[in-house]
Amino acid sequence: MSDALMQASGLTLRFGAVAALDDVALEIHPGEVVAIVGESGSGKTTLLRVLAGMMAPASGQVLYAGEDVHAMGESARRRLMRSEWGFVHQNPRDGLRLRVSAGGNVGERLMAAGARHYGGIRAEAIEWLKRVEIDPARIDDMPEKFSGGMQQRLQIARTLVTQPKLVFMDEPTGGLDVSVQAKLLDLIRALVAELGLAVLIVTHDIAAARLLAHRILVMRRGQVVEQGLVDRVLDDPQHPYTQLLVSSVLAA
Amino acid sequence: MIEAGYNFGYLDENTKRMIRRALLKAVALPGFQVPFGSREMPLPYGWGTGGIQVTASVLGPDDTLKVIDQGADDTTNAVSIRRFFGRVAGVATTEKTEEATVIQTRHRVPEAPLQEGQILVYQVPMPEPLFRLEPRVAETKRMHALADYGLMHVKLYEDIARHGAVTTSYNYPVLVNGRYLMSPSPIPAFDNPKLHRMAALQLFGAGREKRIYAVPPYTDVRSLDFEDHPFVPVRADAACVICGSRSSYLDELIVDDTGKRAFVCSDTDYCASRPPLEEEAA
Numbered sequence: 001m002s003d004a005l006m007q008a009s010g011l012t013l014r015f016g017a018v019a020a021l022d023d024v025a026l027e028i029h030p031g032e033v034v035a036i037v038g039e040s041g042s043g044k045t046t047l048l049r050v051l052a053g054m055m056a057p058a059s060g061q062v063l064y065a066g067e068d069v070h071a072m073g074e075s076a077r078r079r080l081m082r083s084e085w086g087f088v089h090q091n092p093r094d095g096l097r098l099r100v101s102a103g104g105n106v107g108e109r110l111m112a113a114g115a116r117h118y119g120g121i122r123a124e125a126i127e128w129l130k131r132v133e134i135d136p137a138r139i140d141d142m143p144e145k146f147s148g149g150m151q152q153r154l155q156i157a158r159t160l161v162t163q164p165k166l167v168f169m170d171e172p173t174g175g176l177d178v179s180v181q182a183k184l185l186d187l188i189r190a191l192v193a194e195l196g197l198a199v200l201i202v203t204h205d206i207a208a209a210r211l212l213a214h215r216i217l218v219m220r221r222g223q224v225v226e227q228g229l230v231d232r233v234l235d236d237p238q239h240p241y242t243q244l245l246v247s248s249v250l251a252a
Numbered sequence: 253m254i255e256a257g258y259n260f261g262y263l264d265e266n267t268k269r270m271i272r273r274a275l276l277k278a279v280a281l282p283g284f285q286v287p288f289g290s291r292e293m294p295l296p297y298g299w300g301t302g303g304i305q306v307t308a309s310v311l312g313p314d315d316t317l318k319v320i321d322q323g324a325d326d327t328t329n330a331v332s333i334r335r336f337f338g339r340v341a342g343v344a345t346t347e348k349t350e351e352a353t354v355i356q357t358r359h360r361v362p363e364a365p366l367q368e369g370q371i372l373v374y375q376v377p378m379p380e381p382l383f384r385l386e387p388r389v390a391e392t393k394r395m396h397a398l399a400d401y402g403l404m405h406v407k408l409y410e411d412i413a414r415h416g417a418v419t420t421s422y423n424y425p426v427l428v429n430g431r432y433l434m435s436p437s438p439i440p441a442f443d444n445p446k447l448h449r450m451a452a453l454q455l456f457g458a459g460r461e462k463r464i465y466a467v468p469p470y471t472d473v474r475s476l477d478f479e480d481h482p483f484v485p486v487r488a489d490a491a492c493v494i495c496g497s498r499s500s501y502l503d504e505l506i507v508d509d510t511g512k513r514a515f516v517c518s519d520t521d522y523c524a525s526r527p528p529l530e531e532e533a534a
């Protein structure tokens with residue numbers, strides 16, 4: 001029917017009285033960047049976790065390349081997570097091994113995928129440190145000593161090194177200074193275009209969504225209230241909540 | 253003669269049967285850690301209660317037992333375990349590797365190649381090779397289930413990045429039968445190649461951690477490494493001062509009051525079985 005990389009429909013999940021996901025559907029195509037925006041508590045992180053198979057929905061289905069993500073078994077899902085998928089956490093400390101060197105962090109996915117040549121792994125790590133603008137001389141340093149922005153760039157290098165097809169990013173610039181955020185967004189945009197990645201990115205930042213994404217999904221109280229091409233949704237919002245969201249950004 | 257009041261091998265028959273079932277499962281899944289209902293033994297944990305329970309469960313009246321500790325038959329630990337089985341099983345004991353049908357060991361593999369029909373029982377303090385890297389037990393189980401061992405290679409990578417070589421000289425992790433990551437117990441890395449396709453059955457018992465695992469005869473046991481940093485079984489570059497061996501694993505000893513050092517074979521039986529140095533030179 002379509003050449004979607006990932007396809008979700010009817011996703012529902014409650015936490016007690018809270019409907020974190022309420023009949024959510026979405027599609028993402030190869031090479032496409034989709035932004036998920038919405039107020040705090042609207043279900044963005046929950047959606048990402050359900051799509052990535054980290055959490056099961058109460059009902060609904062997630063298909064990746066035609067396969068049911070929640071029915072495929074943990075072993076197959078983990079294999080996806082360390083090869084074709086990537087997950088970039090808001091807090092880099094959740095996505096890095098802080099007591100493993102920068103080189104080891106970047107090399108881990110290569111080794112998990114079977115790389116057994118130390119020199120080759122190291123060369124690849126150096127290449128990736130350069131790509132995310134970390135001085136390769138710091139390859140043997142512990143990420144604990146890095147600034148927040150560097151840690152986040154390292155997490156991105158570590159995630160992209162195996163050239164995944166689909167990357168989930170949960171507010172990747174969330175905890176950073178505004179000046180650092182802008183630089184990081186530029187970097188993400190360049191890498192995504194260069195590698196032709198499909199990306200599902202959660203963000204509070206409408207400007208970031210406009211910069212990075214092809215399409216946008218607006219969430220409120222567990223529902224997708226509006227979705228479409230970024231320019232269309234942001235320039236001509238249909239849903240009152242989206243209108244509010246866009247105008248509050250303009251006002252700010 | 254078994255001392256009065258003891259069942260053969262100290263453990264009751266039900267316990268032995270339970271352990272044998274765990275052993276059969278372990279043999280069927282080389283390198284996989286099988287849980288078992290470890291019993292209290294009349295020895296402290298550090299003395300190898302896991303190994304002792306395995307030995308007690310495989311021993312028959314016709315067996316000949318050898319016990320070694322750090323390669324030696326005459327250390328306190330080895331002597332008391334041997335004496336224990338003398339009392340509770342009445343089996344013959346020996347110090348000669350080739351005469352033994354069951355060898356219980358801590359920290360070494362004998363130098364003499366083992367034969368079909370022999371059983372080597374290792375005492376294991378910590379069976380989980382990933383425990384320093386991943387403290388969550390449930391997560392290590394998942395990693396074994398999925399053969400997800402990238403993290404172990406990260407550790408080796410870190411060693412090489414920091415020190416130029418893998419610094420692990422004991423308890424060097426191995427991959428068994430191309431499937432399970434396994435701790436060979438705290439033997440020197442030098443001994444690792446002996447585990448590979450060994451003719452004897454190898455059984456591993458961890459008492460405190462309540463785990464048993466096994467390597468059946470002629471099973472592949474590979475030390476983890478990188479193509480460009482291959483595993484090297486390190487040995488002191490010296491000869492044994494007693495027998496002159498340049499191939500056996502050596503202990504460094506202080507031999508007099510002035511602090512003079514000398515190397516001798518760690519495997520006392522191997523050393524004693526070789527012609528003394530003078531004769532060899534003559």
Ligand SMILES: Nc1ncnc2c1ncn2[C@@H]1O[C@H](COP(=O)(O)OP(=O)(O)OP(=O)(O)O)[C@@H](O)[C@H]1O
Nearest residue numbers: 015018019020038039040041042043044045046047
């Ligand atoms: N594990 C959980 N247990 C109970 N409630 C939860 C759990 N996870 C999320 N929730 C609730 O579900 C709703 C959606 O949470 P979620 O974290 O997905 O929102 P979000 O859009 O990512 O918010 P934020 O922008 O603050 O990160 C919230 O009301 C939250 O409190």
Ligand SMILES: [Mg+2]
Nearest residue numbers: 044045046170
């Ligand atoms: Mg969130």
Ligand SMILES: [Zn+2]
Nearest residue numbers: 492495517523
């Ligand atoms: Zn010697």
